[in-house]
Amino acid sequence: MTIITSIEFVDLRFPTSDSHDGSDAVNKDADYSAAYLRLVTDDDSLYGCGFTFTIGRGNDICLQAIDALANRFIGRDVTELCANPGEAYRELAADSQLRWLGPDKGVVHLARAAVMNAVWDLAARRAGLPLWQFICDMEPVTLVANLDLSYLSDVLTADEAVAMLEEQRQHREERISNLQANGFQCYTTSAGWLGYSDEKLERLCREAVEEGYRHIKLKVGGNPEDDERRLGIARSVIGPDISLMIDANQIWDVPEAIERVQALAHHNVLWIEEPTSPDDVLGHRSIADGVRPEGIGVATGEHGMNRVLFKQLLQADAVDFVQIDSCRLASINEIIPVLLMAKKFAKPVCPHAGGVGLCELVSHLVMIDYVAVSGPIEGRVAEYVDHLHEHFVDPCIVSKGAYMLPEAPGYSAEIKAESLTRWAWPEGTEWAKRREGANT
Amino acid sequence: MTIITSIEFVDLRFPTSDSHDGSDAVNKDADYSAAYLRLVTDDDSLYGCGFTFTIGRGNDICLQAIDALANRFIGRDVTELCANPGEAYRELAADSQLRWLGPDKGVVHLARAAVMNAVWDLAARRAGLPLWQFICDMEPVTLVANLDLSYLSDVLTADEAVAMLEEQRQHREERISNLQANGFQCYTTSAGWLGYSDEKLERLCREAVEEGYRHIKLKVGGNPEDDERRLGIARSVIGPDISLMIDANQIWDVPEAIERVQALAHHNVLWIEEPTSPDDVLGHRSIADGVRPEGIGVATGEHGMNRVLFKQLLQADAVDFVQIDSCRLASINEIIPVLLMAKKFAKPVCPHAGGVGLCELVSHLVMIDYVAVSGPIEGRVAEYVDHLHEHFVDPCIVSKGAYMLPEAPGYSAEIKAESLTRWAWPEGTEWAKRREGANT
The missing domain is CATH 3.20.20.120 (Enolase-like C-terminal domain)
Structure with missing residues (x-):
């Protein structure tokens, strides 16, 4: 049995605001960043990476939420997790202490995105397939069981979703x-x-x-x-x-x-x-x-x-x-x-x-x-x-x-x-160099 | 001139889930909590308190966001801040690195609520009035200048808001x-x-x-x-x-x-x-x-x-x-x-x-x-x-x-x-007692 042994979290930031990349009517100092995590298993060749995109200081807050959500997966059986990512998703969504902060929006939702991106990455790596193919290979009824259709039944039911996916096969x-x-x-x-x-x-x-x-x-x-x-x-x-x-x-x-x-x-x-x-x-x-x-x-x-x-x-x-x-x-x-x-x-x-x-x-x-x-x-x-x-x-x-x-x-x-070594915030080598430059 | 010299942040949690207070169809373990802050000034008799309500572990994340938003107010002139809380609000809303995490929703919005609650508390204390009276005493045109009417003009314009308030006086x-x-x-x-x-x-x-x-x-x-x-x-x-x-x-x-x-x-x-x-x-x-x-x-x-x-x-x-x-x-x-x-x-x-x-x-x-x-x-x-x-x-x-x-x-x-001494998380005396109890 392969289990998740630890989770690595990285606060990754790039100084994109230097060149006005990403400047628009609302975002003036867009230092593109990623709140990044890696699900580590006891099989060195198997891991899952995920992130949510944020901007600069927002990364701190997202990482704290990611940590609060993801840590429950330490010790979990990878086979079970990958067989049913929908179960993992529902478990994260049901965390009633974090749900109040949304629900389903803002930082806790971005964090859920990051964690589930890592779970899906892990599942596809384990299958040896690019994610798009892993998903397209799933039986419609299995795929639909992994989806969050809550609050949607006035527009889309599970049966309808299965039928729509079947029709395209x-x-x-x-x-x-x-x-x-x-x-x-x-x-x-x-x-x-x-x-x-x-x-x-x-x-x-x-x-x-x-x-x-x-x-x-x-x-x-x-x-x-x-x-x-x-x-x-x-x-x-x-x-x-x-x-x-x-x-x-x-x-x-x-x-x-x-x-x-x-x-x-x-x-x-x-x-x-x-x-x-x-x-x-x-x-x-x-x-x-x-x-x-x-x-x-x-x-x-x-x-x-x-x-x-x-x-x-x-x-x-x-x-x-x-x-x-x-x-x-x-x-x-x-x-x-x-x-x-x-x-x-x-x-x-x-x-x-x-x-x-x-x-x-x-x-x-x-x-x-x-x-x-x-x-x-x-x-x-x-x-x-x-x-x-x-x-x-x-x-x-x-x-x-x-x-x-x-x-x-x-x-x-x-x-x-x-890249993690160079651009992790604040300890990355590139950020250290920039601080030195600013001090001279 | 009175200035804000520091900000105290407290993670306050109560074990309300013990008695099923707050239990409902969605919230099963509702430990009522407050992410609390206090704007401290160099006049011991003048300060402003604010908080946002959260549940249990959600408090960590809110406090991090409150810290990221509020720290800019250290060193600010209290008179200016209290004369124009709308300016402070707009400054917080315009933080483009945190805006991405909402905008205007979730953790960063709860944090803005906490910080602005403290600013309004400070302003009313400074005036020696309960907040309801402080607000009701404001000239409508002044009050409206402090409001966030952005994205509302298809339903409510500033002129209309002033007229509505005038009519009630x-x-x-x-x-x-x-x-x-x-x-x-x-x-x-x-x-x-x-x-x-x-x-x-x-x-x-x-x-x-x-x-x-x-x-x-x-x-x-x-x-x-x-x-x-x-x-x-x-x-x-x-x-x-x-x-x-x-x-x-x-x-x-x-x-x-x-x-x-x-x-x-x-x-x-x-x-x-x-x-x-x-x-x-x-x-x-x-x-x-x-x-x-x-x-x-x-x-x-x-x-x-x-x-x-x-x-x-x-x-x-x-x-x-x-x-x-x-x-x-x-x-x-x-x-x-x-x-x-x-x-x-x-x-x-x-x-x-x-x-x-x-x-x-x-x-x-x-x-x-x-x-x-x-x-x-x-x-x-x-x-x-x-x-x-x-x-x-x-x-x-x-x-x-x-x-x-x-x-x-x-x-x-x-x-x-x-209460802060007893119920601050995790160091409060009551929480320490409960941990001891759990260990015996």
Whole structure:
């Protein structure tokens, strides 16, 4: 019997705010970070890595919550844990002393995401399969037993979920072949951060098109003249055929969002992302009513706290592009229910990515969505940001503007030992060097 | 100039789970706790106390977040801080490294509540007034400048808020006189915790009526036969004229909630509280549609994460009784906007209380609501639970089933030094004794 002998926790931070990477209308000092854990077993070759993405000082708080949740797994039988990750998830969700702090949202939910990401990584490694394949190989009834469908039965029952997954199985091989050949289309946000100069914006837009991207996203929400000028620059560089999306990072109230987006419609905008509070289902519906006549869709979900929020966004017809976050929803157990609901309401899931390692996880999730849940791939596009991948043992592979199928066993969540040594906070060698530099 | 010289943080926990106090359909081991802080100044007679209510191990995580938020106030000028608590609130909300962990929800929001509760306590102490009076004395335009109205302008603008507050000012003296004479009606939950025996339930219901309560609340959501039997016992003891409310603590999905509540309607139920996920605005609307024809209203808000959720509950006509929580919403800055929106939609605010110190804070909030915001008092009733008040320097005063006007300066948030010594976790003397007892 293999058991979990210990759990390693690492506070990993990168000084991304130095270069204005990640700057937007709300986030000014975004030091991309990961609250990282590793489930260690008494078999040296078997372990599970997971994390949630945070920013700077937020990492402390997440790690404390991860510790409070995960420690119960020390001493557990790995075979049992991996056979039934849904049981582990339910155990974490039922911790009534931590439930009060949510429930199902904020720090304790991010922590649950991190821990369950590690459990799923462990389960897939143990099976010797990349996670997307591990999931797609599961019998629908087994997969559904591992999902969190609580509070969803007015939209999705377990029987319905099983039937939906069964129906897609016939297309499995053909879809995997398609992914092997073409991958899953992605778009780049790297071009359009708010802190970049016009010259840098122009250069990055040109480079993105040359690299094969068919979608470009720009941050908006500063002053209206800047937004107008920057969209003009981008559209003139990329031409009329490439899709242009804009992202306001929650800066506006509802009436202001409608007005500001309508004013930018003449640039031919595919979607407005996070126009207002991520919690405002009815507000997103009002915004959708205001901008859909201009041919613009509403995208949200990066801060979508849980499955109940996504249920409502879909019920209210408040969203056109469903942007799940792989480290905010509580891992596979909660993400697949959202994929299923989106399928039922015929809305494309276009995952949020970037940060630290979100692209690595998303490169599995989009494959699961396409192969096992949603089918038709047209109009679907996942976010990709080209930074920090060098820290991952199994980085996502992007080719000609598409995520390629991950091949290594696990959830691609393992960070290189060298990167942990260099960037662990505050003791990492790179952070020590920076402190020395600041003192001289 | 008086400045803040340090901040004391205390992890305070009480072993309330021993006696099944606080047991309900979801919370099985509710050790009531407070993540407590005290803003210390260089004037020994001036300080500010605040806390957020949590349960057991959740306290660690909240304290870490409170520390991360509050430390910036060390060295600040007390006069400036107290003149403009809205500025302090906005500064905490704008911390972009912590914002990612919410935004406006979960641990970081609970922490903001604790810190701002301490700031408001400090401001009221400095003015030598109980907080309710400090607030009611503020010019409407000044008060509104201190509120967080972000994301609310589709329902409530600053100008509208000022006008609403101005309109109520003429009734100020008459309402204060009324409160001095009669207080603000409350109801008791102490009778109906799920872990209590039928005999204890019967005895506590009888005692509550004898003490003058006109409303009794029971926990439901176990098996249907138990709910039916317990409601029968309660109704037979309290007679037909006293209001009976039920609280499911989020145990049901939407269709089940409707069915289960309809089955209990023959006991003449005033409200069903927390029938499902607290995040499910549209679900609460469906439940309201299902139970209102039976004369039952929907109550929710104890886990209502922020003002945007309450905005939607009101917009969707999904709630009949608005149950704000004084330590989950981010203090006065966010609570008064919810009171104003409820007034606009003509829904009574019936605050959640209990836990540790929630009644103390609520005894100010209901007075502010009645005197400055909502006016007519009919149909309004605030929760009261009779435990842990002995730990407070200025405990709330309840007489004949009504909260009486607090008279001591501040927000009644200060915990006795002796209680901190005894119940601080893990070093408190009472906890040490219990560990010794467990070891013998």
